[in-house]
Amino acid sequence: MNFDLKTLELTAAATEKCDLLVVLVPEGFRPGQDALSVLAAHALKCGDLKAKAGTHLQLYLAPAVSARRVVLLGAGNGSARAIRQALQAIATTFKLPQVKRAVVCFAGEAQPDGVSAAVQAVADASYVYATTKPKAEARTLNRVVIGVVHAEPVREAFAHGVGLVAGVEFAREWGNRPANHATPSLLADAAKSLGSQPRIQCKVHGPAEVARLGMGAFMAVARGSEEPLRLIELRYRGASKSDAPVVLVGKGITFDTGGISIKPAAEMDEMKFDMCGAASVLGVFRALGELQPAINVVGLIPACENMPDGRAVKPGDVVTSMSGQTIEVLNTDAEGRLVLCDVLTYAARFKPAAVVDIATLTGACVIALGSVRSGLFANNDVLAAALSAAGDEAQDLCWRMPLDEDYAEGLKSNFADMGNVAGRAGGSITAAKFLQRFVGEFPWAHLDIAGTAWKSGAGKGSTGRPVGLLVHYLLGHAQQRSATGTVKAVKPALPSRRKFQSKPA
Structure with missing residues (x-):
C-alpha cells in the first residue's frame, strides 16, 4: 500500500479525486467558507454530527466535492x-x-502522534489475510493520502507510522498463517527475507548447531516433531559495534498440541498463534528496516513444534538446559518457557544493554489481564518504566506484574534444580520466575502476550501486538543514547510518500 503525506486544507481536499474522502472534524472546529466546512458546520449545528471521536455522517456525491463518498468523522x-x-x-x-x-484529511491542526495513528488505523482497518484463501478478495485499497494543514511538523511521525504498519502487517501475516504454512523452516525463510533490508543480517542455526550449544531444554520440546527446529538470529546494526544491543527473544512454537500433556480439541487450531512472539520480533525487524534508528538490536527466535509422538518428552523427564541447570518437565504443555530459557542464556553472549522476551506464555495472564494489556515482568525498574511508557505512546498497552521471590517456591523439585510449572495459582508470575533463573545480571523484561497477540471469534486473527510497543521502546532507547552521546544518530530519510510490501517475499 502507498501512503502519501500532503499539505491539504479543506478547500483543496474538496477537489481531490478519490473513492473515499474522510474529514476528521475535531472539537472546537472552526469552519471556513469552502464546501466541506459548510457541510460539517451544518451537520454539527443540526446535531447530525458531533465532534466526539467516532461519531460520523456519510455522504454520497456531495455538491462541490470531487470524491464519490465523503465521511464527516468526529475526531475528539x-x-x-x-x-x-x-x-x-x-x-x-x-x-x-x-x-x-x-x-484522510485533518480539518484542524494535526498532532504528530495523531498523524501516525491515522496511518496505522487505516492500515489496520483495510488489512486482509489472503495467503491461503485463493478465492478471497485481496485488499483493494492501494493508496491513502493523509492531508494536513502543515506537513513539515508531522513528517517524521508520518514516516514512523508507515514503518510501524510495515512491521505490524509482517507480524500479522506470519501469525495468521496455518502451521503447515509457517513451519520452523518457513519462519527461518521469512527471517532471511529481512536480510534484504538495510543493516539487517540473518543467521539460522539447525539441530546440529543447537545441540553443540547444549540447548537441552529447547531440543526436548522439538523432539516429538518431524519438523526440524530452527534457532533464528537476526541482527540490526544502526550504531557502532561497541554499542551494546537490545536483545529481543520471541517464542516461536509454530504449533502447540501440548505434547504428551495434550490440549483439549476445542480451539486447538488457535495454537498456530503460539509463535506470535516470534512473529512480533520479525515485525520489529521489518519496521527497523524502514525506520533505520541509531541502535543495535539482536533478535533471537527459537522455532519448533510441540508434538506428542513416541520420541516426545514425557511428564517427569529431566532435561539439562544450556545454563547447566536441570529441569523436571512436570507438564509438557508448559513448553514455551523451556525453549525460551536456553535462548535467554544464549543472549548473554551479546553483552546486551537489555533483553526483552515476548511470548504467548500462559493462559493465566489472559485471566489476569484479558485482551486489553499484555503482562509485563521485569527485574529492572528503568526498563519496566520505559516499556510501559512505550506501550502507552503506541496505544499497545501493558501492565507490570510482580516478581516476588515467594512466587518461586512452587518451582522446587525433588529430582531436578527446578520444575517447569508451579501449580495454577499465579501461573503467569511463576512462569516469569522460571525464566528469571536464566537471565543473569542484565536488565530483563518478559512480555506475556497470550491475551493480546490474537483475537478469537468472528474476527479471529493475529493483532500484530506488541510490535508497536517494542518499536516505540527501541526508538526511545535510540534517542536517549544519541542524546547522551553514546551513539552517533543515523536519521532515516523522511519522504512524503512511503510504500511497503504488506506480505513477505
Missing part, C-alpha cells in the same frame, strides 16, 4: 487515541471493493 481532541478510535468506527468503509484510493 485529535490525540492518537481519539484518531484511532474515530477511524476504527468506520473500519468497514476502507474494505469496500470500490474504495481503491482514499484521502
Whole structure:
C-alpha cells in the first residue's frame, strides 16, 4: 500500500479525486467558507454530527466535492487515541471493493502522534489475510493520502507510522498463517527475507548447531516433531559495534498440541498463534528496516513444534538446559518457557544493554489481564518504566506484574534444580520466575502476550501486538543514547510518500 503525506486544507481536499474522502472534524472546529466546512458546520449545528471521536455522517456525491463518498468523522481532541478510535468506527468503509484510493484529511491542526495513528488505523482497518484463501478478495485499497494543514511538523511521525504498519502487517501475516504454512523452516525463510533490508543480517542455526550449544531444554520440546527446529538470529546494526544491543527473544512454537500433556480439541487450531512472539520480533525487524534508528538490536527466535509422538518428552523427564541447570518437565504443555530459557542464556553472549522476551506464555495472564494489556515482568525498574511508557505512546498497552521471590517456591523439585510449572495459582508470575533463573545480571523484561497477540471469534486473527510497543521502546532507547552521546544518530530519510510490501517475499 502507498501512503502519501500532503499539505491539504479543506478547500483543496474538496477537489481531490478519490473513492473515499474522510474529514476528521475535531472539537472546537472552526469552519471556513469552502464546501466541506459548510457541510460539517451544518451537520454539527443540526446535531447530525458531533465532534466526539467516532461519531460520523456519510455522504454520497456531495455538491462541490470531487470524491464519490465523503465521511464527516468526529475526531475528539485529535490525540492518537481519539484518531484511532474515530477511524476504527468506520473500519468497514476502507474494505469496500470500490474504495481503491482514499484521502484522510485533518480539518484542524494535526498532532504528530495523531498523524501516525491515522496511518496505522487505516492500515489496520483495510488489512486482509489472503495467503491461503485463493478465492478471497485481496485488499483493494492501494493508496491513502493523509492531508494536513502543515506537513513539515508531522513528517517524521508520518514516516514512523508507515514503518510501524510495515512491521505490524509482517507480524500479522506470519501469525495468521496455518502451521503447515509457517513451519520452523518457513519462519527461518521469512527471517532471511529481512536480510534484504538495510543493516539487517540473518543467521539460522539447525539441530546440529543447537545441540553443540547444549540447548537441552529447547531440543526436548522439538523432539516429538518431524519438523526440524530452527534457532533464528537476526541482527540490526544502526550504531557502532561497541554499542551494546537490545536483545529481543520471541517464542516461536509454530504449533502447540501440548505434547504428551495434550490440549483439549476445542480451539486447538488457535495454537498456530503460539509463535506470535516470534512473529512480533520479525515485525520489529521489518519496521527497523524502514525506520533505520541509531541502535543495535539482536533478535533471537527459537522455532519448533510441540508434538506428542513416541520420541516426545514425557511428564517427569529431566532435561539439562544450556545454563547447566536441570529441569523436571512436570507438564509438557508448559513448553514455551523451556525453549525460551536456553535462548535467554544464549543472549548473554551479546553483552546486551537489555533483553526483552515476548511470548504467548500462559493462559493465566489472559485471566489476569484479558485482551486489553499484555503482562509485563521485569527485574529492572528503568526498563519496566520505559516499556510501559512505550506501550502507552503506541496505544499497545501493558501492565507490570510482580516478581516476588515467594512466587518461586512452587518451582522446587525433588529430582531436578527446578520444575517447569508451579501449580495454577499465579501461573503467569511463576512462569516469569522460571525464566528469571536464566537471565543473569542484565536488565530483563518478559512480555506475556497470550491475551493480546490474537483475537478469537468472528474476527479471529493475529493483532500484530506488541510490535508497536517494542518499536516505540527501541526508538526511545535510540534517542536517549544519541542524546547522551553514546551513539552517533543515523536519521532515516523522511519522504512524503512511503510504500511497503504488506506480505513477505
